[in-house]
Amino acid sequence: MIDINITVVDRQGISHEITAPTDMNMNLMEIVKSNELAPEGTIGVCGGMVMCASCQCYVDSDHQLPEISDDEDAMLSEAFNVRTTSRLGCQIQMNPGMDGLKVELAPES
Amino acid sequence: MIKTDILIIGAGPTGLFTVFEAGLLKLKCHLIDALPLPGGQCSEIYPKKPIYDIPAFPEILAGDLVDNLMKQIEPFQPGFTLGERAQTIEALEDGSFIVTTSKGTKHQAPVVAIAGGLGSFEPRKPPIESIEKFEGNGVEYIIRDPEFYRSKKVVISGGGDSALDWCIFLSDVADSVTLVHRRNEFRGALDSVEKVQELKNIGKIEIITPAEVVALKGKSKVEGVVINREDQDIIVECDHFIPLFGLSPKLGPIADWGLEIEKNAIKVDNALDYQTNIPGIYAIGDVNTYPGKLKLILCGFHEATLMCQSAYKRIFPDKRFVMKYTTVGGVQGFDGSKKEAPKAVIKAII
Numbered sequence: 384m385i386d387i388n389i390t391v392v393d394r395q396g397i398s399h400e401i402t403a404p405t406d407m408n409m410n411l412m413e414i415v416k417s418n419e420l421a422p423e424g425t426i427g428v429c430g431g432m433v434m435c436a437s438c439q440c441y442v443d444s445d446h447q448l449p450e451i452s453d454d455e456d457a458m459l460s461e462a463f464n465v466r467t468t469s470r471l472g473c474q475i476q477m478n479p480g481m482d483g484l485k486v487e488l489a490p491e492s
Numbered sequence: 493m494i495k496t497d498i499l500i501i502g503a504g505p506t507g508l509f510t511v512f513e514a515g516l517l518k519l520k521c522h523l524i525d526a527l528p529l530p531g532g533q534c535s536e537i538y539p540k541k542p543i544y545d546i547p548a549f550p551e552i553l554a555g556d557l558v559d560n561l562m563k564q565i566e567p568f569q570p571g572f573t574l575g576e577r578a579q580t581i582e583a584l585e586d587g588s589f590i591v592t593t594s595k596g597t598k599h600q601a602p603v604v605a606i607a608g609g610l611g612s613f614e615p616r617k618p619p620i621e622s623i624e625k626f627e628g629n630g631v632e633y634i635i636r637d638p639e640f641y642r643s644k645k646v647v648i649s650g651g652g653d654s655a656l657d658w659c660i661f662l663s664d665v666a667d668s669v670t671l672v673h674r675r676n677e678f679r680g681a682l683d684s685v686e687k688v689q690e691l692k693n694i695g696k697i698e699i700i701t702p703a704e705v706v707a708l709k710g711k712s713k714v715e716g717v718v719i720n721r722e723d724q725d726i727i728v729e730c731d732h733f734i735p736l737f738g739l740s741p742k743l744g745p746i747a748d749w750g751l752e753i754e755k756n757a758i759k760v761d762n763a764l765d766y767q768t769n770i771p772g773i774y775a776i777g778d779v780n781t782y783p784g785k786l787k788l789i790l791c792g793f794h795e796a797t798l799m800c801q802s803a804y805k806r807i808f809p810d811k812r813f814v815m816k817y818t819t820v821g822g823v824q825g826f827d828g829s830k831k832e833a834p835k836a837v838i839k840a841i842i
Binding site for chain 2: 422423424425428429430432434435437457460461463464465490492
């Protein structure tokens with residue numbers, strides 16, 4: 384089992400250092416939910432099906448992230464408060480390459 | 493006034509299956525849902541997605557699951573109030589409740605089962621300063637009557653089917669239609685995208701991309717919008733601004749019913765019957781919470797089943813009852829239909 388360390392800045396601006404497993408098929412949205420860094424019902428509303436943008440986050444580190452799929456791109460095109468660094472947390476899988484990842488949660492919408 | 497035994501709020505899979513379990517106990521159900529069709533998230537968000545954890549279905553599309561549930565509950569003739577959101581609840585002295593919808597439809601029942609999932613689907617509102625002030629005064633999130641826009645100047649924001657379809661429709665009704673989208677690309681049916689392109693070419697609609705409406709102009713009514721395109725502000729005069737950014741679920745008015753809420757969900761007694769802190773009001777499926785809660789359809793089915801047994805005891809406190817297997821008792825519909833296992837033939841062979 385390999386755990387990685389990531390940093391998540393919540394919607395109140397508070398920074399959290401988190402340990403995330405890489406062998407549980409978890410994505411960033413699920414890591415945020417499991418650590419209760421955003422209230423239930425305000426993140427991962429669609430369950431991770433790329434059908435809402437409630438897990439939008441801003442990636443503040445220069446990690447090699449998976450390419451944005453058409454579905455994710457479409458969701459981001461209609462999300463609010465979008466920046467050039469915006470991604471959907473449900474599309475970022477936790478793997479050893481994500482060690483040191485730093486993200487900020489976008490405001491609730 | 494619509495009267496029933498169990499009033500179910502939310503016509504998603506859990507709400508629909510409640511009708512079946514209640515029907516086995518001869519209890520009649522009526523469902524209320526804010527969406528125009530039954531199925532909840534399964535129909536609204538992911539009808540074409542396969543679900544793999546419904547027992548005995550190795551794989552089933554969410555839309556098919558809803559179709560099957562509708563077929564399964566058909567013999568129990570449930571009533572539906574669709575396209576209306578459950579707004580208020582009033583407890584009567586006889587222990588029953590009156591639930592009134594956003595359109596004023598009243599329902600009375602001795603038992604209310606809230607199977608509201610993540611809440612009712614409401615339009616997503618763009619984060620524009622003081623947009624609330626203009627709601628109903630030129631800002632509309634839903635187009636109820638296209639005639640309302642006749643000879644008016646309209647700005648629509650969004651890049652999906654809804655924005656495209658209304659642009660096409662209103663181009664024949666409104667004085668002017670401007671479509672604003674953050675990208676140059678539109679995510680909609682190819683036909684619609686091509687039609688919008690054609691209307692743009694002949695000057696019937698104006699498209700401003702990649703751009704965003706960032707502010708509204710006007711004193712008490714909308715008089716114009718400020719559109720930011722590549723860091724330049726453009727002011728477009730208009731009578732109406734219609735943001736069409738899809739729907740997102742919100743717990744809504746249920747949160748004000750005096751129910752104990754925790755983590756955006758309704759707290760229930762899972763040791764017993766999924767009743768809330770108000771006797772006679774139950775919460776089942778994704779809308780409830782208790783230690784160890786999992787938001788799974790199969791858990792909603794289980795909760796609905798136990799809840800119906802408790803509801804029966806509440807409605808008929810003096811009647812004795814024992815759970816019957818459908819393999820033994822069959823299914824007797826309120827429509828006179830009867831399903832039962834074929835009887836074995838016993839005949840002597842001479």
